[in-house]
Amino acid sequence: xxxxxxxxxxxxxxxxxxxxxxxxxxxxxxxxxxxxxxxxxxxxxxxxxxxxxxxxxxxxxxxxxxxxxxxxxxxxxxxxxxxxxxxxxxxxxxxxxxxxxxxxxxxxxxxxxxxxxxxxxxxxxxxxxxxxxxxxxxxxxxxxxxxxxxxxxxxxxxxxxxxxxxxxxxxxxxxxxxxxxxxxxxxxxxxxxxxxxxxxxxxxxxxxxxxxxxxxxxxxxxxxxxxxxxxxxxxxxxxxxxxxxxxxxxxxxxxxxxxxxxxxxxxxxxxxxxxxxxxxxxxxxxxxxxxxxxxxxxxxxxxxxxxxxxxxxxxxxxxxxxxxxxxxxxxxxxxxxxxxxxxxxxxxxxxxxxxxx
Amino acid sequence: xxxxxxxxxxxxxxxxxxxxxxxxxxxxxxxxxxxxxxxxxxxxxxxxxxxxxxxxxxxxxxxxxxxxxxxxxxxxxxxxxxxxxxxxxxxxxxxxxxxxxxxxxxxxxxxxxxxxxxxxxxxxxxxxxxxxxxxxxxxxxxxxxxxxxxxxxxxxxxxxxxxxxxxxxxxxxxxxxxxxxxxxxxxxxxxxxxxxxxxxxxxxxxxxxxxxxxxxxxxxxxxxxxxxxxxxxxxxxxxxxxxxxxxxxxxxxxxxxxxxxxxxxxxxxxxxxxxxxxxxxxxxx
Numbered sequence: 206x207x208x209x210x211x212x213x214x215x216x217x218x219x220x221x222x223x224x225x226x227x228x229x230x231x232x233x234x235x236x237x238x239x240x241x242x243x244x245x246x247x248x249x250x251x252x253x254x255x256x257x258x259x260x261x262x263x264x265x266x267x268x269x270x271x272x273x274x275x276x277x278x279x280x281x282x283x284x285x286x287x288x289x290x291x292x293x294x295x296x297x298x299x300x301x302x303x304x305x306x307x308x309x310x311x312x313x314x315x316x317x318x319x320x321x322x323x324x325x326x327x328x329x330x331x332x333x334x335x336x337x338x339x340x341x342x343x344x345x346x347x348x349x350x351x352x353x354x355x356x357x358x359x360x361x362x363x364x365x366x367x368x369x370x371x372x373x374x375x376x377x378x379x380x381x382x383x384x385x386x387x388x389x390x391x392x393x394x395x396x397x398x399x400x401x402x403x404x405x406x407x408x409x410x411x412x413x414x415x416x417x418x419x420x421x422x423x424x425x426x427x428x429x430x431x432x433x434x435x436x437x438x439x440x441x442x443x444x445x446x447x448x449x450x451x452x453x454x455x456x457x458x459x460x461x462x463x464x465x466x467x468x469x470x471x472x473x474x475x476x477x478x479x480x481x482x483x484x485x486x487x488x489x490x491x492x493x494x495x496x497x498x499x500x501x502x503x504x505x506x507x508x509x510x511x512x513x514x515x516x517x518x519x520x521x522x523x524x525x526x527x528x529x530x531x532x533x534x535x536x537x538x539x540x541x542x543x544x545x546x547x548x549x550x551x552x553x554x555x556x557x558x559x560x561x562x
Numbered sequence: 563x564x565x566x567x568x569x570x571x572x573x574x575x576x577x578x579x580x581x582x583x584x585x586x587x588x589x590x591x592x593x594x595x596x597x598x599x600x601x602x603x604x605x606x607x608x609x610x611x612x613x614x615x616x617x618x619x620x621x622x623x624x625x626x627x628x629x630x631x632x633x634x635x636x637x638x639x640x641x642x643x644x645x646x647x648x649x650x651x652x653x654x655x656x657x658x659x660x661x662x663x664x665x666x667x668x669x670x671x672x673x674x675x676x677x678x679x680x681x682x683x684x685x686x687x688x689x690x691x692x693x694x695x696x697x698x699x700x701x702x703x704x705x706x707x708x709x710x711x712x713x714x715x716x717x718x719x720x721x722x723x724x725x726x727x728x729x730x731x732x733x734x735x736x737x738x739x740x741x742x743x744x745x746x747x748x749x750x751x752x753x754x755x756x757x758x759x760x761x762x763x764x765x766x767x768x769x770x771x772x773x774x775x776x777x778x779x780x781x782x783x784x785x786x787x788x789x790x791x792x793x794x795x796x797x798x799x800x801x802x803x804x805x806x807x808x809x810x811x812x813x814x815x816x817x818x819x820x821x822x823x824x825x826x827x828x829x830x831x832x833x834x835x836x837x838x839x840x841x842x843x844x845x846x847x
Contacts (some may be wrong), residue, residue, distance in 0.1 A: 236582075236586060237585060237586075237589055237590075240586075240589040240592075240593055241589070242592065243593060244589075244592065244593050244596050245601050247593075247596055247597060248596060248600065250600065251596075251599070251603050251604070254603060254604050254607050255606075255607060257607075258606075258607035258610060258611065261611070261614070261631045262610065262614065265614055268618075269621075272625075276844070286683035286699060308665070308717075308718050308722065309716060309717060309718040310650040310652050310665055310712075310716075310717050310718075311650060311651070311652040311712070311715045311716050311717055311743050311744050312715060312716035312744075313743075313744035317744075318716065319650045319744050321650065321667065323667060338720075343667055344648075345647065345746055346648055347650065394679075448826075528731045554686065554746065555629075555689050555845070556628050556684065556689045556690075556691070556706060556845045557628075557648055557684065557746055557845075558844050558845055559626045559628075559644075559647075559648045559748075560622065560625070560626045561644075561646040561647075561667050561668070561670070562673075562674065
């Protein structure tokens, strides 16, 4: 055996090294493998900690989002309810979904119920579908079953109102004979701002009233959310179309909204709640059973309304005087009650929103 | 082959030792860097965990608190009343109708009755809750007949018969002014959040949660000495302290803190995580 210099290296010097032959290089390799193993273990543990932390952070964020979805769903449910309150609705909001349920809790008075509204929201994480982030909120709401107050058969925000020839305006119930509740107490005949005259018939208790406070008093006393009712985004049964009443159940009183003015002719006759955002102009052939709500009315109202007419919600009243002619507007308690129920709505009771555990 | 089996020269051995030492140093330094990085990440995770624990629990109780639900608003102490359950009265019973029946969503078994600190009644005309302290065992009237009485007053009891319950002895809390059918009552908890010296980690602060009548529990440690609560009263500015007469106007609480954690393994290693979170009160005026 020769060394690097080419000299002969005595045998005994090589003995010790030769004895290491079986493990030569293996020591370093083993050490490196051990180190790499330790590094990978620590790296794995670190990854688990960091990734689980990231997952927890994401879960917490999703929990916050679920809370927002639950609250949003509850608000949406309350704002969308018109008429009979739905038992439950499911909404997809953002990255999650919420199930809103309503339960009637008690009757506060003949026209107001108390409801418990519960919104159960969940966001499913595709990585861990078995444990969705879930938050539940609850709140209480009044269900107003008579939102249109019974002040008079005709309520107008105009200055002068004339009950003209061949016309009757009456706050005496004409529907009591056929209504389940019997004859209802009379309501006012007509309300205007300054003056009410008559060449036709005006009946009621009282026959006439004056709201001298004008538009602001009109809105305060009516207490209706006209901005909501006239908003095209607010869902109603029929919008800008004439309902085919022959296909509707006989006892249905739908909510019909016209997003503009309506020239009421015979084909537009029907029943329910008629909301006219701008001008309501009725011809002699027009009939309606229920409630008519209008931004303002034409200076000459004709046709027959068995229920109530309320005009002036828009605040822009182009006529100083409005007259009824060749038609009757008579209070019909049954039609008004049914129409009112179609218009009934939920109203959250303030300071009752809470998180259900 | 026979020559190779003869062994290594001293020089070969030295070269091998040098090379293997280099490899070992390289791998070791990688290991140490990785070790430090991992320890640092664990620290960060711990700090985030503390910060999140501090905000999550606080947020849950604060957000749900009713209007004027904050009793004490100091820089290091916050006492808040929040609902365990809100219910509407749907029935009455007992002499002079001093017991009321209510619907509790999910039933009493799912309610944290041990946390109940009292009963409150809502005055709908003002939106204010009238709080009275009482334990659940004092006011618990059982559930016998509650659902039937509520059904008699128009409640929908379908599939929820077990969710109706009676609350009794209200005459001791409200005299004869017992809430009527349709009125709203609340079973509330009263919790004090306090930033104080940590029992678990000497030298740092911690957030303690102290339910009414019970011992404080440390649930978020590792908070730096700069931590404090701040309060907004309708405007855009926050203040550290609100006097008792104005706490009803608080509409948001801000938690400002630095979560801090020292490494147990790496001397001198410390991670700080600054946090400022706003918690608006959903029922604020």
